[in-house]
Amino acid sequence: MFDVLFDQASDGQRYLDWLMSGLGWTLALAFFGWWIAFAVGILVGVGRTVEIRSVALLARLYVEIFRNIPVLVQMFLWYFVLPEILPAAAGHWLKQLPPPWGSFLPALACLSFYTASRVAEQVRAGIEALPKGQAEATRALGLSSVQAYRLVILPQALRLIVPSLTSEVMAIYKNTSVALTIGLLELTAQARQVSEETFQTFAAFGAATLAYLTLALVAYGLMTLVDRRFHIPGPAQRSRPRYGRLRTAKEA
Amino acid sequence: MQAIDFTIVLQAWPYLCSGLAFSLALTATAFTAGILLGTGLALAQHLEIPVLGHAARIYIATMRSIPLILVLFWFFFLAPVILGSLSPDGRPVSIGPTSTAFITFCLFEAAYYSEIIRVGLRALSRGQVEASQSLGLTTPQTYRYVVLPQVARTVAPIVLSQTIILFQDTSLVYVLSLTDLVGATSKLVQLNGRFVELYVTVALVYLTICSLASHCVAILKRRTAGHAAQR
Numbered sequence: 001m002f003d004v005l006f007d008q009a010s011d012g013q014r015y016l017d018w019l020m021s022g023l024g025w026t027l028a029l030a031f032f033g034w035w036i037a038f039a040v041g042i043l044v045g046v047g048r049t050v051e052i053r054s055v056a057l058l059a060r061l062y063v064e065i066f067r068n069i070p071v072l073v074q075m076f077l078w079y080f081v082l083p084e085i086l087p088a089a090a091g092h093w094l095k096q097l098p099p100p101w102g103s104f105l106p107a108l109a110c111l112s113f114y115t116a117s118r119v120a121e122q123v124r125a126g127i128e129a130l131p132k133g134q135a136e137a138t139r140a141l142g143l144s145s146v147q148a149y150r151l152v153i154l155p156q157a158l159r160l161i162v163p164s165l166t167s168e169v170m171a172i173y174k175n176t177s178v179a180l181t182i183g184l185l186e187l188t189a190q191a192r193q194v195s196e197e198t199f200q201t202f203a204a205f206g207a208a209t210l211a212y213l214t215l216a217l218v219a220y221g222l223m224t225l226v227d228r229r230f231h232i233p234g235p236a237q238r239s240r241p242r243y244g245r246l247r248t249a250k251e252a
Numbered sequence: 253m254q255a256i257d258f259t260i261v262l263q264a265w266p267y268l269c270s271g272l273a274f275s276l277a278l279t280a281t282a283f284t285a286g287i288l289l290g291t292g293l294a295l296a297q298h299l300e301i302p303v304l305g306h307a308a309r310i311y312i313a314t315m316r317s318i319p320l321i322l323v324l325f326w327f328f329f330l331a332p333v334i335l336g337s338l339s340p341d342g343r344p345v346s347i348g349p350t351s352t353a354f355i356t357f358c359l360f361e362a363a364y365y366s367e368i369i370r371v372g373l374r375a376l377s378r379g380q381v382e383a384s385q386s387l388g389l390t391t392p393q394t395y396r397y398v399v400l401p402q403v404a405r406t407v408a409p410i411v412l413s414q415t416i417i418l419f420q421d422t423s424l425v426y427v428l429s430l431t432d433l434v435g436a437t438s439k440l441v442q443l444n445g446r447f448v449e450l451y452v453t454v455a456l457v458y459l460t461i462c463s464l465a466s467h468c469v470a471i472l473k474r475r476t477a478g479h480a481a482q483r
Contacts, residue, residue, distance in 0.1 A: 064459075064463055065459060067462075068458065068459045068463045068466065069455045069458050069459050069462070070420035070421070070423040070424075070434070070458055072423045072426060073423060073434060073451065073455050073458060074455075076434075076438075076447075077451055077452070077455060080447045080448075080451060081447065081451050084447075084448050170316075170317075174317075174319040174320070175319070176319075177319035177320075177321040178319075178321065178424070180321065180427070181427065188321050188322045188325070191322070191325075192325060195325075195329070201329045205322065205326055205329070209318055209322065209326075212317055212318040212319065212322065213317050213318065215317075216316075216317035216318075217317075
C-alpha cells in the first residue's frame with residue numbers, strides 16, 4: 001500500500017522524503033512552541049494569582065484574548081496583519097524572510113502564545129489547588145514573594161498539573177497542522193501534496209495518520225514518565241494523565 | 253500600503269454575517285449529532301458491550317490523536333468512496349465540501365463529547381443503577397430515566413466549554429474553501445486587499461462571541477457547583 005512513497009517525485013526526491021521533511025517541521029514547531037508556551041504560560045499563570053491588581057488584570061486580559069480567538073485567525077493575524085502594523089522596516093524584514101522561515105516564525109509565535117494562554121489557566125488552577133497554608137508559611141518564614149513562588153508554590157503546583165499539561169502537549173502538536181494555511185509545508189500539507197501528485201490518497205494520508213498516531217503515543221508516554229518521576233509522593237489520591245483535551249475544556 | 257479604514261467593514265458586514273450564520277449552523281449541527289453519537293459511544297464503552305465497546309475506544313483514540321485538518325482531508329476524499337460502495341452501481345458519489353464539513357464535524361466532535369460523557373458516567377454513584385434495578389427498571393429504562401439525566405446535568409459545563417472550542421474549530425473549514433466566517437473574510441480580502449481591517453474585525457467577532465459564551469458557562473458552572481454543595 002505504501003509502495004508509492006518510495007517512488008521518485010518530480011524534484012528527484014522520494015515522496016517519503018517529502019513526508020519526512022513535513023514531519024520535521026511539525027516536530028520543530030511543536031517542540032519549540034511547547035517550551036515557549038510553557039515559559040510564557042507559567043509567567044501568565046503566576047500573574048493571574050498575584051495580589052498586584054494591574055498585573056492580575058493584564059494576565060487575565062492575555063488569557064481572554066488568546067483563548068477566545070480561533071488558532072486559524074491568530075495565524076492570519078501573525079502572518080498577514082503583524083507586518084503591516086509594525087514599523088515599516090521591521091514589517092518589511094518579516095515579509096522578506098526566505099520561504100520556510102517566513103511562515104515558520106509566525107506559526108511558532110501563534111502556537112506558542114495560543115498554547116501559553118491554555119497553560120496559564122492550568123498553572124493558575126494548580127496554584128489555587130494548593131492549601132492556603134503553603135503561602136502563609138512562606139510569609140511566616142520571611143521568604144520574599146519571588147522566593148515563595150520559585151521555591152515553594154510553583155514546584156508543587158507544576159507537579160500537580162502534569163496530567164492536564166499532557167492534554168496541552170497533545171493539543172499543540174495537532175494544532176501545528178493549522179500552519180499549512182500560511183504556507184508552511186508541515187506533515188499534513190506534505191501528505192496533501194503527495195496525494196495530489198500521485199493520486200494515492202490512501203497511502204499519503206495513511207502514512208501521515210500513522211505518524212500522528214505515533215507522535216500521540218510518544219507524547220503520552222513521555223508525559224506519563226514525567227508524571228511518575230515528579231509526582232508528589234504521599235497517600236493523596238493521584239490522578240493519572242488523561243488522554244486528550246478534557247481537562248482543558250473544563251477550565252475554559 | 254493603503255491607510256487603515258474600518259468603513260470597509262460596514263460594507264462587508266452583511267457578507268460576513270452570512271459566513272457567521274454558516275459557522276453557527278455547523279456548530280449547532282455538530283453539537284446535536286456529536287452529543288447523540290457521543291452518548292452512544294460512551295455507553296458502548298461504559299456497558300462494555302462486546303466488540304462495539306472496543307471499536308468505540310479505538311475510534312475515539314484515533315480521532316483524538318490526529319489533527320482536525322487531516323480528518324477534513326480524509327473525509328473529503330473518503331466519503332465519496334464509501335457512499336459509492338453503498339450505492340448500487342458502486343461508483344464514487346461526489347458530495348461536495350459542505351456535506352464533507354458537516355459529516356466530519358459530527359463524527360469528529362462525537363469523539364470529544366463521548367470522552368466527557370464517559371467520565372460523567374463513571375462519576376455517577378453505582379447506587380443509582382442498583383436502586384433502579386431493584387425498582388425493576390430495565391437497563392434501557394435505567395439509563396433513559398435515571399442515569400443520563402443526572403450525567404447531563406453534571407457534564408453540562410464541560411460540554412458547553414467543548415462547544416465553544418468546536419465553534420472556534422469550525423473556522424478550519426477554510427481549508428475546504430467554504431464560506432464560513434473566516435472563509436467569507438478571506439474571500440473579501442482577495443477582492444479588495446483590506447486584510448488588516450477585515451482580519452482584525454473577524455478576530456474581534458470571535459473574541460466577543462467566545463468571551464460572552466465562556467462567561468455564561470462560568471456562571472452555569474458556579475450554579476451547578478452551588479447545587480451540588482447544597483445536596
